[in-house]
Amino acid sequence: MDTLLDKFKGVLLGCALGDAIGKSLEDVPQYEALEFYGGFLRGFSEPHPMSPSVGLKPYQTTDETTISLLLAESIVEKKGLDPYHFFEKLRKWAEREETHRYPDPALITAIDLISSGVKLEDVGLISSSVEGVLRCTITGLFHYYNPYLAVEAGRLVSLITHRSKEIYDASAVVSALVSYLLLESFNLEHPQEKLMLLEHLKKFIKYERNRQYLDRVEELLSRNADAEEAISLLGNSTFVFEALPLSIFLFLRYADEPMEAFWMAINACGAVGGDTDAIGYLVGSFVGAYAGMWVFPYELLENLENYQYYISLAEKLYDTTVEFLERRR
Secondary structure: OHHHHHHHHHHHHHHHHHHHHHHHHOOOOHHHHHHHHOOOOOOOOOOOOOOOOEOEOOOOOOHHHHHHHHHHHHHHHHOOOOHHHHHHHHHHHHHOHHHOOOOOHHHHHHHHHHHOOOOHHHHOOOOOEHHHOOOHHHHHHHOOOOHHHHHHHHHHHHOOOOOOHHHHHHHHHHHHHHHHHHHOOOOOOOHHHHHHHHHHHHOOOOOHHHHHHHHHHHHHHHOOOOHHHHHHHHOOOOEHHHHHHHHHHHHHHOOOOHHHHHHHHHOOOOEOEOOHHHHHHHHHHHHHHHHOHHHOOHHHHHHOOOHHHHHHHHHHHHHHHHHHHHHHO
């Protein structure tokens, strides 16, 4: 069980590290990033002047991590998943504008509308931003023992604020993938097992159009494509079925070198920039779920903002999960 706890910690720390480091390159074209940093970024650094995170410290996370922490805190406080309690935490956070770190505008709009009693369906607010599914790393942890429960929980917490067919399916994929990695359901040292994992993830996709995105990941893996080609084919924008498939590809492609997968995600800028903090967040969570917290160099962990809080929260979430499982027996 110690290994499982290390993976809980690894997910929370991996998310935060990927977000904190990746934010420095968000929306920065690759040639600009390489010139500014003198090569690939491989540690905390001041945000590039073109990044929206200018003004944040190198070791600070963005609100993409904050939302996931709110969900984890809610589960711990309520001893289970309570979407109303989670939304109340979102509402209170949204009111504290002085604490915001460039949050997703669609998220703030959705919270404001729901708080005022307006249904998102009534105003036609549709969002397919990857920000809507990042919180599903937490549902993947809480229901790690059953990918099907993890999927339903992920959809529930994502669709509160982000309504679209893409979010419906992508939330399922993130939740299930974290669950499978904690369960060690697939031996990712073998190429065929990577493809088998993708096939299992596809089973959770309801809308046929969205399945093609994972088909492209499978195609790239089958011919051992590199990161540059993957960015070109899959995309790396904030659209959930660009950032997520690319994240899955990078993780699986470099699964035998987890930290290489992590750094590839951080530097997934592309010719016109990209959502590198979200991609870093996702790959960081997958790496942590796969290899545990100590896959990340200690000098990164100890310099992360609120490092000890992530450890403490992961332990509490782990204990809550164990207690929840015992009550179900």
